[in-house]
Structures are given as C-alpha cells and as structure tokens.
Amino acid sequence: MSEKKKELQVAALENGTAIDHIPPAELFKVAKMLGLEHTQNTITIGNNLQSKKMGTKGMIKISDKFFEEDVINRIALIAPKVVLNIIRDFEVVEKRPVELPDEVTGLVICNNPKCITNNEPMLTRFRVIDKEHGTIRCEYCERKINRSDIVIK
Amino acid sequence: MKSKSLVSIDQCSKEDILRILENAAKFEANPNRKLLEGKVAATLFFEPSTRTRLSFETAINRLDGRVIGFTDASTTSSSKGETLKDTILMVSNYADLIIMRHHLEGAARYASEVTNIPVINAGDGANQHPSQTLLDLYSIQKTQGTLDNLTITLVGDLKYGRTVHSLIVGMSHFNPTFNFVAPNELKMPDEQKHFCDKHGIRYHEYTEFDESIIDETDILYMTRVQRERFTDMEEYERVKNVYILKNDMLKNSKDNLKILHPLPRVNEIAYDVDDNPKAYYFQQARNGVFTREAIICDVLNIPVN
Ligand SMILES: [Zn+2]
Numbered sequence: 298m299s300e301k302k303k304e305l306q307v308a309a310l311e312n313g314t315a316i317d318h319i320p321p322a323e324l325f326k327v328a329k330m331l332g333l334e335h336t337q338n339t340i341t342i343g344n345n346l347q348s349k350k351m352g353t354k355g356m357i358k359i360s361d362k363f364f365e366e367d368v369i370n371r372i373a374l375i376a377p378k379v380v381l382n383i384i385r386d387f388e389v390v391e392k393r394p395v396e397l398p399d400e401v402t403g404l405v406i407c408n409n410p411k412c413i414t415n416n417e418p419m420l421t422r423f424r425v426i427d428k429e430h431g432t433i434r435c436e437y438c439e440r441k442i443n444r445s446d447i448v449i450k
Numbered sequence: 451m452k453s454k455s456l457v458s459i460d461q462c463s464k465e466d467i468l469r470i471l472e473n474a475a476k477f478e479a480n481p482n483r484k485l486l487e488g489k490v491a492a493t494l495f496f497e498p499s500t501r502t503r504l505s506f507e508t509a510i511n512r513l514d515g516r517v518i519g520f521t522d523a524s525t526t527s528s529s530k531g532e533t534l535k536d537t538i539l540m541v542s543n544y545a546d547l548i549i550m551r552h553h554l555e556g557a558a559r560y561a562s563e564v565t566n567i568p569v570i571n572a573g574d575g576a577n578q579h580p581s582q583t584l585l586d587l588y589s590i591q592k593t594q595g596t597l598d599n600l601t602i603t604l605v606g607d608l609k610y611g612r613t614v615h616s617l618i619v620g621m622s623h624f625n626p627t628f629n630f631v632a633p634n635e636l637k638m639p640d641e642q643k644h645f646c647d648k649h650g651i652r653y654h655e656y657t658e659f660d661e662s663i664i665d666e667t668d669i670l671y672m673t674r675v676q677r678e679r680f681t682d683m684e685e686y687e688r689v690k691n692v693y694i695l696k697n698d699m700l701k702n703s704k705d706n707l708k709i710l711h712p713l714p715r716v717n718e719i720a721y722d723v724d725d726n727p728k729a730y731y732f733q734q735a736r737n738g739v740f741t742r743e744a745i746i747c748d749v750l751n752i753p754v755n
Contacts, residue, residue, distance in 0.1 A: 411575050413556040417534050437556025438577055439458075441641065 315382040324355030412438035455562035464623035473744035486515030492545035493519035509742035568749035585741040603629040606673035633689040
C-alpha cells in the first residue's frame, strides 16, 4: 500500500497526537484510559485497519492534544507496542514508543476481591515488576496480575 | 515522617531479623521489663484470633504497657460503615502503637500509610503475618544454635499456607535447603519456587512423606491439610492421612531435629509425638511472646539492654 493510501485510512491531522499500532481489541480500553470521552477536541478513531506489522490495528488521532508522559505511558499497561506520533503542521515531528512506569496509581482495579483497595475508598497502587511482560503487583495485597488480566478503572 | 511499622516479612533485612531475634533472647532471659511504662498499645482485631491477641497482649503487659482495643469488628463502628481509615485515625489519637488483624489483604499496609504511629500487622487475610515468621525464626535459631545452612522440610498445605511462604522469605538470608512435601493439589506455587531460584535456594519437591526425608532434616515444619482447600474430594480422601507425622517415623531422625507447627493442629501430628523431646510446637508458641516484645520495642525504637 502506498504512503498516500495508508494516510487516507484515517483523516489527516494538522496538530495533535496520533496513537498508532493499537491492538484492535484494546482500542476502546485505550480511549477510556486516556479519558477521551471527556474531551472536547476532535477525535478520529479507526479500528481494524490494515497493518503490515500486526495484520489489523487500531489508531486514535486527537487534534490539538499533547499528553503528559505519565498519562500516555499508562497505555503500555494494556498495549505495549503502541507508537505515539506527535504531529505539528501535518508533519510527524516525533515518534515515540510507550514505556511502562515503575508505579501505577489509581488506574488499575485489583482483581483480588479481598484486597483492601476494593473495600475502602482509596487509590490503588501497583508496582510494575516485569516491564517486558507487563506484570504488576498490588502494593497492598501483593497479588500479581498479568497483562492480560489487567482491569482498568 | 512516617513511623516504623512491621507490615510484611519482606521488608526485614537480615540485620533487622537478627536484631529482633537477639532482643527476643534478652526478653526470654528476663521477660518483665518496664519499657512500655506510660504507653498505650491498641490491639484492633477486626477479625478475631484469640491466640495471636493473647500473645501480643501478654507481651505488652510484660513490658508494663496498657492495652486498649476490640476483638470483634461487629461491635465497633466499622460495622456501621466507618472506613478503616477513620477507625485508624481515631485510635491514633489515643494510642502509641497499633497492632491489628484484619480479614482484608493489604489492610495493615494501608493503615500504616494513613497514621503516624507504628502499625504491627498481626495478620491480613491470607497475605502476611510477620510476627509468626519471626517467632518461627527465633524457634529455629534457638533450637539449632544458628539460622545458617539448615535443611528445612515443609509438609502439608504448601499452596495456601502463608506461614510457609513467609518462612521461605525469612530464611532466604541464611542459605537454607528446603524439602517441599505436599499433595499435587497443594504443592508449592511457582512464585515461591521462582523466589528460591532467584535467591539461589536449593529445594526438592516430594509428594510422598517418608522417613528418608525426615532423616536428613533439621527443622520439620508441619501444616494443616484442610478439606476445604481441595476441589477434588477423591484426592482429599486419598491424601488426608498421608501427611500425618507419627512418632515411629522419627526413630532415625537427627538428634537436633525439631518439629514446628504454627498451631492449631488438627490431626497432622499424632498425639504420640507430643512426648518426643523433638516436638517443639508448644514451646514455639511460648517464644511468640518474647519475639513480640522484641518487635514492639523495635517499631517504637526502644533500646533493649
Ligand atoms: Zn490488591
């Protein structure tokens, strides 16, 4: 597929952030994680797009929005291969992979029903114990959670 | 600044463990000391545990401290919907130290984050019970004269038994060799085996509990095999009598062997073992008071001479 056609799969962006290579099954989770339902910016979402690397993929373009690093890195919890394209004046000025932070606060629900965090009005806190496999551990009940079992608040 | 708390055995360095055990020995030599004079300790047992509470309250009394608290959350405000945070902050106004047991996992860690007084975890669900681990370590050190290079055989429920998981962590500083003896359904989880691999700890797994394993053992740590842990009742029926220690199994055991059990036992140690001098589980419980005196002084930064 030519560059031109590829670009046409999702409407072009003048300024903003394009989040590329999202696994199709995780696309709406990623949108939720970034709180996109609360933003007034123009958002274009494409899913099940053709991808040489992944077969199919999802993409989210948000106009005039540049995320803080710790916000965007949360995506790595569920979609570690995501690439962030920072676009200014129709040009990709920066391509950046996402990287898991060491600690994740207030974002993930502990999947242990007997965990204090599920029974008390408080923030959850997880330590990332394996960045490659995306394994996290609850700082309270010490339960380990694999990437595929992570539930976002 | 946050005060010093004891929430989990993982937080204890080798130096921490050795310091607490050294002080526990001083308390065994002389248990009654006025080190907590004028201090109030709160024992908050959101989940009842008579054994653990009596041990802690004995420790406080022997140190001349005063005790406030409750033993049943249904009689307190937490049953009226008060959050744990509110209960902890309220008690923090009255006491110098909180000792708590809670059915929810992570409760003690959270409590230690919201208060400025020390918190000692006396059990949070299936998670941690560090004073039990320290008293186990004290019992091992006392009976063997050392914690180093011992062969420790863990028998029974190694899957859900938090005391054995914590014992592995506590012993990891002292170059142990472990034998894990358990039925397939209750064998040691991968997480603990990975921990051993990572720390260079040797271990062997067995499903049969036979004398050849006992004969090479320094510490035989028995746990309960509970019916409710099994999904396969046929498996339970098959193994329920396999992991029972009987006196005649000890005839060729090492002279220094001691048998430990976190108590209460049901039938996993036959009563004829009780009179064997190698049975140590009742003295083990007695050591709990000295260890807890040492833990209380440790979190309050009270020197023990
Ligand atoms: Zn948890």
